[in-house]
Amino acid sequence: MPKAETMNEQQENTLRVLIADDHAMILEMLEMYLTGVPDIEVETVPDLPAALEAIDRHGPFDLVLVDLDMPGMDGVAGLGKALEHNGGKPVGILTSNPPPRVVEEVMALGGAGIVLKTTSLKNLANEIRFMAGGGRYLPIELVKTRQQAQEDQGALLSRRESEVLGLLAEGKLNREIGVALNLAEPTVKMHVKAVCKKLGVSNRTQAVIAARDRKLI
Template sequence: MSQELQQSQGVTTGLQSQGHVGSSHNPRVGRPISMRILLADDHGMVRETISAYLTTEGRAAVVAGSDYFEAMKLLEQKGPFDLVLLDFSMPGMNGLQGLIDAVAAYPDQAFAIVSGTAPNKVAQDALEAGAIGFLPKTMGAKSLVNAVRFMIAGETFVPASVLASGGEAAESDFEKQLSQREKQVLSGLCKGHSNKEIARELDLQEVTIKLHVRTLCKKLNAKNRTQAALIAKEAGFE
């Protein structure tokens, strides 16, 4: 078990396992499946990356959805799962209200929140709302798989780095290089919004957004706005 997992045991609750570990076969990896996971995230690259981690490193069978509503439909049709991972910022979540509603609808299902930029205070709020864990998207493959296994075993997981932050958001090295306005513009790029849409959302002139996009491309060493968004998503930025 990693040091991060060992440190996280300060929030272990000793919950009983809320899912059955299957023994079916996953043709993608040619090894027995050890767990069934439902992952919901509106960023395709993030979904694919986390799914790959869980499939190759964790021998998991992953069912993926692109928003909260699709996740609930998949849960109804294909559940229960050993664990359901919900992106904090995806469409339909409405912050933690989506989690609260999901827990109420499926009280015997284990849920955890996944996030790249949510304030760390959300981790504690998520636990109080019924989640059994909080996973930053910046976690490495092995740490992520270990954390998922930890939760499926019936424990609660929150990274030590989140607990040590005192509830304040810990900026990644990627975010530290950007101004607050640049992060807002980059968030719009990651959502696929046009300069005009971002300008309207931030109450700025479109020409100002163009300047910010140019600066972002230079800082991120990106050839264009699309590549800037891909670089940001790979870094766990939402």
């Protein structure tokens, strides 16, 4: 009887983790590493549709990690889908070198955090435990980059100009930006002109390129 109780306790304390990535080598590497961690049970799938199916089939996981650039994700929109399917339990992002704009979007959507593929595996188990426990994880390098981008952007662009810039980066027309931000089209044109002037460029395409170079988006 004591043995049965011990087994039940182990099962209750085991974290069920789902990892979705379209790179087979990365999946195999993560699965191989996590299989040796006694309190983590991992399942892997190759894309977002398979991840959503696995969540629906097996119930919410303690943590889901989805690759930012795999099929079906459509940027951070896929994160929102995974969060919805996972019943309020944590969902985080796997990626390599996200720009500050993506980091902000992940956190704003309620993501559990970002795990960088470019870092060592030695901290992965602790990162998983932290996010599964309700924490929101960002590697220190992303925290620093995010803070610097916020400082630079705050000094350079107004909040409204930053919003307009973000929508320019999505390829939206002035009319669409106006609808999204509840602004008249002439007002949008004024903000686009101000953004271009502050970034030292002559058109909206150059503004987006310059902003990305300076990691403002």
